[in-house]
Amino acid sequence: MHFENDPPPGLTLASELRDGALVVHVRGELDFTAAPLLRAGLAPVWESPAGTPFVLDLGEVTFCDSVGLSELIATLRRSQSTGRTFLVSGVHGGVLRVLTITGLNNVFDLNDTVEDALLRARPLVAPEEPLASPVSAVVPQDIPADAPLSASSPTVAPVLEVRHDAPPVDPAAPVS
Structure with missing residues (x-):
């Protein structure tokens, strides 16, 4: 029914x-x-x-x-x-x-x-809002550039730290 x-x-x-x-x-x-x-x-x-x-x-x-x-x-x-x-x-x-x-x-x-x-x-x-301050990268200076990086190596790969308050990094500048 x-x-x-x-x-x-x-x-x-x-x-x-x-x-x-x-x-x-x-x-x-x-x-x-x-x-x-x-x-x-x-x-x-x-x-x-x-x-x-x-x-x-x-x-x-x-x-x-x-x-x-x-x-x-x-x-x-x-x-x-x-x-x-x-x-x-x-x-x-x-x-x-x-x-x-x-x-x-x-x-x-x-x-x-x-x-x-x-x-x-x-x-x-919604599209992301731009950051209030520019983002720049700071490369750690305490890891030698020729440090071996492999899966079996105890050496840890350098970490790229991203901060909002750091001065801009010149990509052409040599890493020491």
Whole structure:
């Protein structure tokens, strides 16, 4: 029996690129029959450039069983192994209850809305600010230039120290 106010059974996904992040909107029930659909629907995420954060919007997910939860965990693991930032938005009702009971509400980066998640992702995609002072390199003077450097040698390779307050280094100047 299907009532007019009930969402249609099944799962639908829609993806969009917003503010430098890929947003995947999920609607319906995330259960054992829909888990493969979620996995297939996340293909654009794994095909996007590696630095692109993504938001999984669960605001219209009405149910999540253990298989659906396993698929969310698999998505988290895959995003971590590929170095992708993964944020979740819109978790509520039964889905929030399942995440809270299992303690996974502390594992996923949960955000109230897609906009909140995009704000959190923005520093990850925004260009870096220039440093307030110029950066210069200081080469240590206590290691001879002809010191042997090999994996079996006890000699440690010289470390290049980067400081913001040091005078600029002239690359043409000889190292003593």
